[in-house]
Amino acid sequence: MKNASLFLNVILTIAVAVLYYLHFKDGQPEAAPVSSAPAEAKGRAIVYVNVDTLLTKYDYFKDTQKVLESKRFQLENDLAAKGRNLQNKVAFFQQKAPTMTQEQGRATEASLQKEQQDILAYRDRAAQNLANEEQSKNKQLYDQIYDYLKKVNAQNKYEFVLGYTKGGGILFADPAADRTKIVLDGLNKEYKNKQPKK
Template sequence: MNNNTSLIWNIVLTLAVAVLFFLHFSSKPSAGSVTDGGVVAGRKTVYVQVDSLLLNYDFFKDTKKELENKNFQLENELNQKGRSLQNEVAFFQKKAQTMTPDQARSTEAQLMKKQQDLIAYRDQAAQGLAQEEALKNEELYKNIRTYIEKYNKDNGYEYVLGYSLGGGILFANPDLDVSKKIIEGLNKEYAAKDKPAAADTTSKK
Protein backbone atom coordinates (compact mmCIF):
# COMPACT_ATOMS: atom_id res chain seq x y z
CA MET A 1 0.00 0.00 0.00
CA ASN A 2 1.28 3.46 -0.84
CA ASN A 3 2.20 5.53 2.19
CA ASN A 4 -0.09 8.57 2.14
CA THR A 5 1.12 9.87 5.46
CA SER A 6 4.35 11.58 4.39
CA LEU A 7 3.91 14.37 6.90
CA ILE A 8 7.38 15.84 6.65
CA TRP A 9 7.26 16.37 2.89
CA ASN A 10 3.77 17.88 3.03
CA ILE A 11 4.86 20.41 5.62
CA VAL A 12 8.16 21.23 3.95
CA LEU A 13 6.32 21.82 0.68
CA THR A 14 3.70 23.98 2.39
CA LEU A 15 6.27 26.17 4.08
CA ALA A 16 8.54 26.31 1.03
CA VAL A 17 5.76 27.45 -1.28
CA ALA A 18 4.67 30.11 1.19
CA VAL A 19 8.19 31.49 1.49
CA LEU A 20 7.22 34.57 3.46
CA PHE A 21 5.55 34.51 6.86
CA PHE A 22 3.69 37.83 6.58
CA LEU A 23 3.40 38.53 10.27
CA HIS A 24 2.74 41.48 12.56
CA PHE A 25 3.39 44.48 10.33
CA SER A 26 4.16 47.56 12.34
CA SER A 27 1.28 50.00 12.47
CA LYS A 28 3.79 52.81 12.21
CA PRO A 29 5.93 52.65 9.06
CA SER A 30 9.63 52.68 9.74
CA ALA A 31 11.49 55.77 8.69
CA GLY A 32 14.01 54.73 6.08
CA SER A 33 15.45 55.81 2.79
CA VAL A 34 15.38 53.84 -0.43
CA THR A 35 18.82 52.72 -1.57
CA ASP A 36 20.00 52.45 -5.16
CA GLY A 37 18.99 48.78 -5.23
CA GLY A 38 15.43 49.61 -4.25
CA VAL A 39 15.78 48.15 -0.73
CA VAL A 40 14.28 50.20 2.07
CA ALA A 41 16.87 50.85 4.75
CA GLY A 42 15.91 50.23 8.37
CA ARG A 43 13.53 47.32 7.72
CA LYS A 44 13.81 44.57 10.32
CA THR A 45 13.90 41.13 8.76
CA VAL A 46 14.92 37.74 10.16
CA TYR A 47 14.46 34.16 9.01
CA VAL A 48 13.77 30.67 10.29
CA GLN A 49 15.38 27.57 8.79
CA VAL A 50 12.40 25.40 7.88
CA ASP A 51 14.31 22.10 7.81
CA SER A 52 15.88 22.75 11.20
CA LEU A 53 12.52 23.78 12.64
CA LEU A 54 10.86 20.56 11.53
CA LEU A 55 13.70 18.33 12.69
CA ASN A 56 13.86 19.88 16.15
CA TYR A 57 10.25 20.76 16.98
CA ASP A 58 9.08 18.10 19.43
CA PHE A 59 5.44 18.38 18.37
CA PHE A 60 6.40 17.58 14.79
CA LYS A 61 8.65 14.68 15.81
CA ASP A 62 5.97 13.16 18.05
CA THR A 63 3.27 13.62 15.43
CA LYS A 64 5.42 12.10 12.68
CA LYS A 65 6.17 9.06 14.84
CA GLU A 66 2.52 8.67 15.80
CA LEU A 67 1.33 8.74 12.18
CA GLU A 68 4.08 6.39 11.04
CA ASN A 69 3.11 3.90 13.77
CA LYS A 70 -0.54 4.04 12.76
CA ASN A 71 0.36 3.54 9.12
CA PHE A 72 2.62 0.61 10.04
CA GLN A 73 -0.14 -1.01 12.11
CA LEU A 74 -2.64 -0.55 9.28
CA GLU A 75 -0.28 -2.13 6.76
CA ASN A 76 0.27 -5.12 9.05
CA GLU A 77 -3.45 -5.51 9.60
CA LEU A 78 -4.17 -5.36 5.86
CA ASN A 79 -1.40 -7.85 5.13
CA GLN A 80 -2.82 -10.29 7.67
CA LYS A 81 -6.36 -9.94 6.33
CA GLY A 82 -5.05 -10.28 2.79
CA ARG A 83 -3.14 -13.46 3.56
CA SER A 84 -6.16 -14.91 5.32
CA LEU A 85 -8.32 -14.23 2.29
CA GLN A 86 -5.72 -15.74 -0.03
CA ASN A 87 -5.71 -18.89 2.08
CA GLU A 88 -9.50 -19.10 1.82
CA VAL A 89 -9.31 -18.69 -1.95
CA ALA A 90 -6.63 -21.38 -2.22
CA PHE A 91 -8.71 -23.74 -0.09
CA PHE A 92 -11.77 -23.06 -2.25
CA GLN A 93 -9.82 -23.79 -5.43
CA LYS A 94 -8.74 -27.15 -4.03
CA LYS A 95 -12.25 -28.13 -2.92
CA ALA A 96 -14.20 -26.61 -5.80
CA GLN A 97 -14.36 -29.86 -7.75
CA THR A 98 -15.99 -31.65 -4.83
CA MET A 99 -18.68 -28.98 -4.43
CA THR A 100 -22.03 -28.78 -6.10
CA PRO A 101 -22.48 -25.89 -8.56
CA ASP A 102 -24.65 -24.06 -6.02
CA GLN A 103 -22.09 -24.52 -3.26
CA ALA A 104 -19.29 -23.30 -5.52
CA ARG A 105 -21.25 -20.23 -6.60
CA SER A 106 -22.19 -19.42 -3.01
CA THR A 107 -18.62 -19.80 -1.74
CA GLU A 108 -17.25 -17.75 -4.62
CA ALA A 109 -19.76 -14.98 -3.92
CA GLN A 110 -18.77 -14.95 -0.25
CA LEU A 111 -15.07 -14.68 -1.14
CA MET A 112 -15.75 -11.84 -3.56
CA LYS A 113 -17.75 -10.06 -0.85
CA LYS A 114 -14.84 -10.46 1.58
CA GLN A 115 -12.47 -9.04 -1.01
CA GLN A 116 -14.72 -6.04 -1.63
CA ASP A 117 -15.09 -5.46 2.11
CA LEU A 118 -11.31 -5.59 2.55
CA ILE A 119 -10.78 -3.04 -0.23
CA ALA A 120 -13.44 -0.76 1.25
CA TYR A 121 -11.87 -1.07 4.71
CA ARG A 122 -8.43 -0.26 3.28
CA ASP A 123 -9.71 2.83 1.49
CA GLN A 124 -11.66 4.03 4.53
CA ALA A 125 -8.70 3.52 6.87
CA ALA A 126 -6.31 5.29 4.47
CA GLN A 127 -8.75 8.18 4.16
CA GLY A 128 -8.99 8.39 7.95
CA LEU A 129 -5.19 8.58 8.25
CA ALA A 130 -5.03 11.22 5.54
CA GLN A 131 -7.63 13.32 7.36
CA GLU A 132 -5.76 12.95 10.65
CA GLU A 133 -2.54 13.97 8.90
CA ALA A 134 -4.24 17.04 7.45
CA LEU A 135 -5.46 18.07 10.90
CA LYS A 136 -1.98 17.59 12.35
CA ASN A 137 -0.50 19.65 9.51
CA GLU A 138 -2.99 22.40 10.25
CA GLU A 139 -2.20 22.27 13.96
CA LEU A 140 1.54 22.34 13.25
CA TYR A 141 1.28 25.40 11.02
CA LYS A 142 -1.01 27.12 13.52
CA ASN A 143 1.40 26.45 16.39
CA ILE A 144 4.33 27.87 14.43
CA ARG A 145 2.49 30.92 13.17
CA THR A 146 0.91 31.71 16.56
CA TYR A 147 4.22 31.47 18.37
CA ILE A 148 6.06 33.59 15.79
CA GLU A 149 3.36 36.25 16.05
CA LYS A 150 3.77 36.20 19.85
CA TYR A 151 7.56 36.26 19.55
CA ASN A 152 7.35 39.13 17.10
CA LYS A 153 5.37 41.36 19.48
CA ASP A 154 8.52 41.74 21.57
CA ASN A 155 10.84 42.19 18.60
CA GLY A 156 8.86 44.14 16.02
CA TYR A 157 10.12 42.39 12.91
CA GLU A 158 8.35 43.29 9.70
CA TYR A 159 9.20 40.02 7.96
CA VAL A 160 10.01 36.57 9.28
CA LEU A 161 11.12 34.52 6.28
CA GLY A 162 11.00 30.75 5.91
CA TYR A 163 14.39 29.67 4.57
CA SER A 164 14.95 26.22 3.06
CA LEU A 165 17.57 24.79 0.74
CA GLY A 166 16.37 25.09 -2.84
CA GLY A 167 13.67 27.58 -1.86
CA GLY A 168 13.12 31.10 -3.11
CA ILE A 169 15.78 32.68 -0.87
CA LEU A 170 19.23 32.24 -2.43
CA PHE A 171 21.24 33.65 0.47
CA ALA A 172 20.55 34.34 4.14
CA ASN A 173 22.88 36.10 6.56
CA PRO A 174 23.48 33.75 9.54
CA ASP A 175 23.27 36.77 11.87
CA LEU A 176 19.55 37.04 11.00
CA ASP A 177 18.81 33.38 11.81
CA VAL A 178 16.35 33.13 14.74
CA SER A 179 15.63 29.41 14.26
CA LYS A 180 17.13 28.38 17.61
CA LYS A 181 15.06 30.88 19.58
CA ILE A 182 11.86 29.92 17.75
CA ILE A 183 12.49 26.19 18.25
CA GLU A 184 13.25 26.66 21.95
CA GLY A 185 10.08 28.69 22.43
CA LEU A 186 7.91 26.21 20.52
CA ASN A 187 9.26 23.24 22.46
CA LYS A 188 8.78 25.06 25.75
CA GLU A 189 5.13 25.74 24.94
CA TYR A 190 4.62 22.17 23.70
CA ALA A 191 6.12 20.73 26.89
CA ALA A 192 3.90 23.01 29.00
CA LYS A 193 0.78 21.70 27.23
CA ASP A 194 1.62 18.14 28.25
CA LYS A 195 2.11 18.94 31.94
CA PRO A 196 -1.57 19.38 32.92
CA ALA A 197 -2.49 16.04 31.32
CA ALA A 198 0.35 14.29 33.16
CA ALA A 199 -0.69 15.92 36.43
CA ASP A 200 -4.30 14.79 35.98
CA THR A 201 -3.20 11.21 35.35
CA THR A 202 -1.03 11.19 38.44
CA SER A 203 -3.77 12.60 40.64
CA LYS A 204 -6.23 9.90 39.60
CA LYS A 205 -3.95 7.09 40.74
Protein backbone atom coordinates (compact mmCIF):
# COMPACT_ATOMS: atom_id res chain seq x y z
CA MET A 1 0.00 0.00 0.00
CA LYS A 2 2.88 2.32 0.85
CA ASN A 3 4.56 1.59 -2.50
CA ALA A 4 1.31 2.23 -4.34
CA SER A 5 0.90 5.50 -2.44
CA LEU A 6 4.44 6.59 -3.28
CA PHE A 7 3.96 5.50 -6.89
CA LEU A 8 0.70 7.44 -7.18
CA ASN A 9 2.31 10.51 -5.56
CA VAL A 10 5.15 10.48 -8.10
CA ILE A 11 2.74 9.98 -10.96
CA LEU A 12 0.46 12.81 -9.86
CA THR A 13 3.48 15.11 -9.61
CA ILE A 14 4.55 14.15 -13.14
CA ALA A 15 1.00 14.68 -14.40
CA VAL A 16 0.90 18.14 -12.92
CA ALA A 17 4.27 19.02 -14.45
CA VAL A 18 3.10 17.82 -17.87
CA LEU A 19 -0.12 19.85 -17.59
CA TYR A 20 1.89 22.90 -16.61
CA TYR A 21 4.28 22.45 -19.50
CA LEU A 22 1.50 21.85 -22.04
CA HIS A 23 -0.34 24.94 -20.92
CA PHE A 24 2.62 27.30 -21.12
CA LYS A 25 4.63 25.89 -24.05
CA ASP A 26 2.74 27.69 -26.82
CA GLY A 27 3.03 31.28 -25.79
CA GLN A 28 5.60 33.29 -23.92
CA PRO A 29 4.27 35.81 -21.41
CA GLU A 30 4.17 39.36 -22.65
CA ALA A 31 6.16 41.99 -20.79
CA ALA A 32 3.91 43.74 -18.30
CA PRO A 33 3.88 47.53 -18.33
CA VAL A 34 5.91 49.04 -15.53
CA SER A 35 3.69 50.60 -12.91
CA SER A 36 4.72 52.79 -10.02
CA ALA A 37 2.00 51.38 -7.72
CA PRO A 38 2.49 47.87 -6.43
CA ALA A 39 -0.14 45.52 -7.77
CA GLU A 40 -1.42 42.45 -6.03
CA ALA A 41 -0.54 39.40 -8.07
CA LYS A 42 -3.20 36.71 -8.20
CA GLY A 43 -2.15 33.39 -9.69
CA ARG A 44 -4.30 30.46 -10.56
CA ALA A 45 -5.24 27.99 -7.89
CA ILE A 46 -2.94 25.34 -6.54
CA VAL A 47 -4.95 22.47 -5.14
CA TYR A 48 -4.14 19.03 -3.82
CA VAL A 49 -5.58 15.55 -3.66
CA ASN A 50 -4.99 13.33 -0.64
CA VAL A 51 -3.38 10.26 -2.22
CA ASP A 52 -3.99 8.01 0.80
CA THR A 53 -7.72 8.74 0.71
CA LEU A 54 -7.79 8.33 -3.05
CA LEU A 55 -6.18 4.90 -2.83
CA THR A 56 -8.47 3.65 -0.07
CA LYS A 57 -11.72 4.95 -1.56
CA TYR A 58 -11.28 4.83 -5.35
CA ASP A 59 -13.40 1.89 -6.47
CA TYR A 60 -11.12 1.00 -9.41
CA PHE A 61 -8.12 0.71 -7.10
CA LYS A 62 -10.08 -1.34 -4.54
CA ASP A 63 -11.37 -3.71 -7.26
CA THR A 64 -7.90 -4.04 -8.76
CA GLN A 65 -6.38 -4.80 -5.37
CA LYS A 66 -9.02 -7.50 -4.75
CA VAL A 67 -8.26 -9.16 -8.09
CA LEU A 68 -4.50 -9.05 -7.54
CA GLU A 69 -4.86 -10.31 -3.95
CA SER A 70 -7.02 -13.18 -5.19
CA LYS A 71 -4.37 -14.08 -7.78
CA ARG A 72 -1.62 -13.94 -5.13
CA PHE A 73 -3.68 -16.19 -2.85
CA GLN A 74 -4.34 -18.63 -5.71
CA LEU A 75 -0.63 -18.70 -6.58
CA GLU A 76 0.34 -19.35 -2.95
CA ASN A 77 -2.18 -22.20 -2.74
CA ASP A 78 -0.98 -23.66 -6.03
CA LEU A 79 2.65 -23.52 -4.90
CA ALA A 80 1.77 -25.03 -1.52
CA ALA A 81 -0.02 -27.93 -3.25
CA LYS A 82 2.94 -28.52 -5.57
CA GLY A 83 5.29 -28.39 -2.58
CA ARG A 84 3.22 -30.90 -0.59
CA ASN A 85 3.07 -33.21 -3.62
CA LEU A 86 6.86 -33.05 -3.95
CA GLN A 87 7.32 -33.70 -0.22
CA ASN A 88 5.10 -36.77 -0.47
CA LYS A 89 7.16 -38.06 -3.39
CA VAL A 90 10.38 -37.47 -1.43
CA ALA A 91 8.96 -39.29 1.61
CA PHE A 92 7.87 -42.19 -0.60
CA PHE A 93 11.32 -42.26 -2.21
CA GLN A 94 12.99 -42.33 1.21
CA GLN A 95 10.82 -45.29 2.21
CA LYS A 96 11.55 -47.20 -0.99
CA ALA A 97 15.23 -46.22 -1.30
CA PRO A 98 16.58 -49.27 0.58
CA THR A 99 14.82 -51.61 -1.86
CA MET A 100 15.98 -49.74 -4.99
CA THR A 101 19.09 -50.34 -6.99
CA GLN A 102 21.67 -47.57 -7.05
CA GLU A 103 20.71 -46.66 -10.60
CA GLN A 104 16.98 -46.49 -9.72
CA GLY A 105 17.81 -44.35 -6.67
CA ARG A 106 19.89 -41.88 -8.73
CA ALA A 107 17.23 -41.68 -11.44
CA THR A 108 14.46 -41.06 -8.90
CA GLU A 109 16.57 -38.50 -7.05
CA ALA A 110 17.35 -36.68 -10.31
CA SER A 111 13.66 -36.73 -11.22
CA LEU A 112 12.73 -35.22 -7.84
CA GLN A 113 15.42 -32.52 -8.16
CA LYS A 114 14.12 -31.62 -11.64
CA GLU A 115 10.57 -31.42 -10.28
CA GLN A 116 11.80 -29.10 -7.52
CA GLN A 117 13.57 -26.89 -10.08
CA ASP A 118 10.40 -26.86 -12.22
CA ILE A 119 8.36 -25.71 -9.22
CA LEU A 120 10.86 -22.94 -8.47
CA ALA A 121 10.85 -21.84 -12.12
CA TYR A 122 7.04 -21.88 -12.14
CA ARG A 123 7.00 -19.77 -8.95
CA ASP A 124 9.41 -17.22 -10.48
CA ARG A 125 7.44 -17.00 -13.75
CA ALA A 126 4.12 -16.64 -11.95
CA ALA A 127 5.51 -13.98 -9.59
CA GLN A 128 6.94 -12.05 -12.56
CA ASN A 129 3.61 -12.27 -14.42
CA LEU A 130 1.80 -11.02 -11.33
CA ALA A 131 4.29 -8.15 -10.93
CA ASN A 132 3.82 -7.22 -14.61
CA GLU A 133 0.05 -7.26 -14.19
CA GLU A 134 0.31 -5.08 -11.09
CA GLN A 135 2.53 -2.64 -12.98
CA SER A 136 0.02 -2.57 -15.84
CA LYS A 137 -2.86 -1.91 -13.40
CA ASN A 138 -0.86 0.90 -11.75
CA LYS A 139 -0.32 2.46 -15.18
CA GLN A 140 -4.05 2.21 -15.88
CA LEU A 141 -4.72 3.82 -12.49
CA TYR A 142 -2.32 6.65 -13.32
CA ASP A 143 -3.87 7.12 -16.78
CA GLN A 144 -7.40 7.28 -15.36
CA ILE A 145 -6.42 9.84 -12.73
CA TYR A 146 -4.37 11.89 -15.20
CA ASP A 147 -7.15 11.91 -17.83
CA TYR A 148 -9.73 12.90 -15.24
CA LEU A 149 -7.54 15.68 -13.83
CA LYS A 150 -6.83 16.94 -17.33
CA LYS A 151 -10.57 17.07 -18.06
CA VAL A 152 -11.33 18.79 -14.73
CA ASN A 153 -8.46 21.21 -15.26
CA ALA A 154 -9.98 22.34 -18.55
CA GLN A 155 -12.89 23.71 -16.49
CA ASN A 156 -11.08 24.92 -13.37
CA LYS A 157 -7.68 25.95 -14.74
CA TYR A 158 -5.68 24.80 -11.75
CA GLU A 159 -2.03 25.66 -12.02
CA PHE A 160 -1.02 22.63 -9.97
CA VAL A 161 -2.81 19.57 -8.63
CA LEU A 162 -0.47 18.17 -6.02
CA GLY A 163 -0.55 14.72 -4.53
CA TYR A 164 -0.58 15.01 -0.73
CA THR A 165 0.25 12.10 1.53
CA LYS A 166 1.00 12.22 5.24
CA GLY A 167 4.75 12.02 5.72
CA GLY A 168 5.31 12.92 2.05
CA GLY A 169 7.05 15.92 0.51
CA ILE A 170 4.31 18.42 1.36
CA LEU A 171 4.54 19.33 5.03
CA PHE A 172 1.31 21.32 5.26
CA ALA A 173 -1.72 21.62 3.04
CA ASP A 174 -4.56 24.08 3.64
CA PRO A 175 -7.84 22.14 3.80
CA ALA A 176 -9.43 24.86 1.65
CA ALA A 177 -7.28 23.66 -1.27
CA ASP A 178 -8.26 19.99 -0.80
CA ARG A 179 -10.05 18.67 -3.89
CA THR A 180 -9.88 15.00 -2.86
CA LYS A 181 -13.63 14.49 -2.47
CA ILE A 182 -14.45 16.16 -5.78
CA VAL A 183 -11.80 14.18 -7.67
CA LEU A 184 -12.70 10.94 -5.88
CA ASP A 185 -16.42 11.36 -6.56
CA GLY A 186 -15.73 12.13 -10.21
CA LEU A 187 -13.36 9.18 -10.64
CA ASN A 188 -15.78 6.78 -8.96
CA LYS A 189 -18.66 8.06 -11.09
CA GLU A 190 -16.67 7.56 -14.30
CA TYR A 191 -15.54 4.11 -13.18
CA LYS A 192 -19.10 3.11 -12.30
CA ASN A 193 -20.35 4.31 -15.69
CA LYS A 194 -17.73 2.19 -17.47
CA GLN A 195 -18.80 -0.99 -15.66
CA PRO A 196 -21.17 -3.34 -17.49
CA LYS A 197 -24.77 -2.98 -16.32
CA LYS A 198 -26.00 -5.82 -14.14
